[in-house]
Amino acid sequence: MRRVSITVAALLATTSLAHAGGIDRSGQGVNILFEEGNYVQFTFANINPSVDGKADITAGGGSVIVGSTSASDVAQTYNQLSFGYKHELNENWDLAxxxxxxxxxxxxxxxxxxxxxxxxxxxxxxxxxxxxxxAITMLAQYNVGNGFSIHGGLRGLSVNGIIQSGDGILDADSDYNWGGVVGVAYERPDIALRVALTYATATNVDFDGTMSQLVAPGTLAPSMPTDFTVEFPESVNLDFQTGVAPDTLLFGSVRWVGWGGFNLTTPGLAGDIEWVNFDDDTITYRLGIGRRLNEEWSVALVAGYESAGTRPSTTALAPTTGSKSIGIAATYTSPKNWVVSGGLEYVVPGDQYVTFAGPAGTDPVQKLEFNDNSAIAAGIRIGYRF
Incomplete structure (x- = not known):
């Protein structure tokens, strides 16, 4: 049962959060702490969304359609990379x-x-x-006994990027700022049972950059330096697994992130500028089943769900809300301690719409609706146990 446990932990991370709420990407899992012995892993994932929007331009209070507009391929393809190393100091202490x-x-x-x-x-x-x-997360785990363990450490976060919106252009980056991680776990290896609860504190990230404010249609003010602080939210991860039959494992996770109230505001020429504001916390659920086929191969099926948030979106930079997903994955474990996992996940982002001012002669508020969208995530993880 232990090998199935290790396999599924890898598959969960490979088919990671491809389209989660807020701007969540990796899920910030700590499952590497529960690998046997010393272990190192590399993960690469490619996420290819297809998000298109369409709006009917109306007049007469919405009674007459006078035209239409569309926004295609709004969500861009991106890659995810991660690295993990776990070292077993002795029977009681592990580092990662x-x-x-x-x-x-x-x-x-x-x-x-x-x-x-x-x-x-x-x-x-x-x-x-x-x-x-x-992010760099440094963790220690202490095995208390009777199946219980505690873990904790520090997480450093650095962020950079550019936003171009109806307010202007903001280009900024940060050094590493630090928060904490703490958790507890219970394990029963004889039935492959493990329950782990992990809490990560909020992290205040200090940015330096430049801002060019849009002061009139088509006109940008000269670029000026700016500095500001953004609080990236606290989170709670609950990971669990248990054997349900010989060589068969039921597993899953629940992740809560306090995105409600996440805000990016900078001083402007005539008052503060709110670039990003999220209204809703997010809870993401994943449930799967893994099966060991033989000494070398294991497979898994994973389903995910995240409830939809507020409509309309508070920003055109968040054109979807909530999601449903289904994923498959497989792991090959070589006799020489190499572990190779691959996964494929199909995601259906939730429908959303944003409002915008209509052209002259039309209704003042129009809706750009994003419906029936999708994303495909593919990933591979290579691990080595020594």
């Missing part, structure tokens, strides 16, 4: 280091009302968000 990309956003309006052409030149650029992050 995880390097990942926990947050990010890659959104581009190359056409439609938030593009340069679609806005009739009112925006001297296409609206976009290109945000990346890096």
């Amino acid at each position: 280091v995880i390097v990942d990309q926990p947050f990010g956003a890659h959104v581009l309006y190359a056409d439609g009302p938030f593009s340069n052409i679609g806005s009739g030149g009112a925006l001297p650029y296409d609206a976009e968000a290109d945000i990346d992050s890096r």
